[in-house]
Amino acid sequence: MSPGIPVLQAAHLSLRLHQLKLGGTPILHPLDFAPTPAAWTAIVGPNGAGKSTLLRALCGLLPFEGSLQLQGRDWADWPARERARQVAWLGQNESVAEELSAYEVVMLGRLPHQAWLAPPSAQDRTAVEQAMSQTQSWEWRERALGRLSGGERQRVLLARALAVQAPLLLMDEPLAHLDPPHQSDWVQIVRERVAAGAAVVSVLHELNIALQAQQLVVMDGGRILHRGAPHEAATHAALQAVFQQRLQILQVGTRWIALNT
Numbered sequence: 001m002s003p004g005i006p007v008l009q010a011a012h013l014s015l016r017l018h019q020l021k022l023g024g025t026p027i028l029h030p031l032d033f034a035p036t037p038a039a040w041t042a043i044v045g046p047n048g049a050g051k052s053t054l055l056r057a058l059c060g061l062l063p064f065e066g067s068l069q070l071q072g073r074d075w076a077d078w079p080a081r082e083r084a085r086q087v088a089w090l091g092q093n094e095s096v097a098e099e100l101s102a103y104e105v106v107m108l109g110r111l112p113h114q115a116w117l118a119p120p121s122a123q124d125r126t127a128v129e130q131a132m133s134q135t136q137s138w139e140w141r142e143r144a145l146g147r148l149s150g151g152e153r154q155r156v157l158l159a160r161a162l163a164v165q166a167p168l169l170l171m172d173e174p175l176a177h178l179d180p181p182h183q184s185d186w187v188q189i190v191r192e193r194v195a196a197g198a199a200v201v202s203v204l205h206e207l208n209i210a211l212q213a214q215q216l217v218v219m220d221g222g223r224i225l226h227r228g229a230p231h232e233a234a235t236h237a238a239l240q241a242v243f244q245q246r247l248q249i250l251q252v253g254t255r256w257i258a259l260n261t
């Protein structure tokens with residue numbers, strides 16, 4: 001990564017249903033977005049706010065209007081394999097060949113690093129083992145993905161995203177199916193990635209986890225309504241507004257927590 005150049009920069013990015021061949025309704029109104037370097041950004045907002053659409057557009061999975069640059073270079077100008085080394089993606093309800101072993105699934109994260117048809121290198125195997133150890137999924141490495149529980153499967157898919165070792169990590173509802181201890185482990189993994197210089201962007205419904213991010217992006221109606229730190233009164237006000245004033249945000253020790261009311 002070149003210093004001073006944003007890892008990802010979306011300018012005037014918008015998306016209408018006709019770009020999905022469905023009409024002309026705007027799903028994302030023109031917005032600018034650039035994840036803070038070496039930081040964790042959490043995107044939050046009510047159902048249908050456009051969070052997943054934004055994240056999917058940011059990693060090139062949806063057609064959009066506007067500009068998207070990865071490390072200062074237009075998204076479309078990147079060779080696909082090179083780009084895949086720069087951006088790791090964990091989607092919602094991803095379909096993956098269920099008969100593959102957990103190890104094989106995580107190794108898919110190394111494909112952008114491998115020469116065509118070449119066997120995995122020692123470096124690939126180390127990256128996979130590290131990622132599976134981090135998500136505590138190593139012990140079921142030989143089990144087929146389709147024979148894992150929802151939370152176990154999610155930890156394998158998280159390991160696949162980590163195994164890419166990309167400077168930008170985009171995750172859509174990464175905590176789905178994770179129990180509270182594994183949610184805390186996820187936060188720890190994100191902090192380690194950020195300490196190593198990565199930018200992490202996650203869409204989260206778990207506000208108490210999102211309030212531990214460095215930056216919150218609050219969305220509603222296909223727009224970004226607010227960006228700010230979790231301790232800022234303006235961030236609390238934006239959260240309360242988009243969630244119909246049905247939240248109380250309290251400080252507990254050094255942390256902020258949201259209570260449903």
Ligand SMILES: Nc1ncnc2c1ncn2[C@@H]1O[C@H](COP(=O)(O)OP(=O)(O)OP(=O)(O)O)[C@@H](O)[C@H]1O
Pocket residue numbers: 017020022027045046047048049050051052053054
């Ligand atoms: N392919 C599609 N066809 C029709 N409408 C769509 C499509 N994709 C998204 N939408 C609509 O766009 C809006 C934003 O959807 P999106 O999935 O981005 O919301 P979200 O903030 O991630 O919601 P949630 O919290 O419920 O997951 C919603 O109203 C959704 O119904």
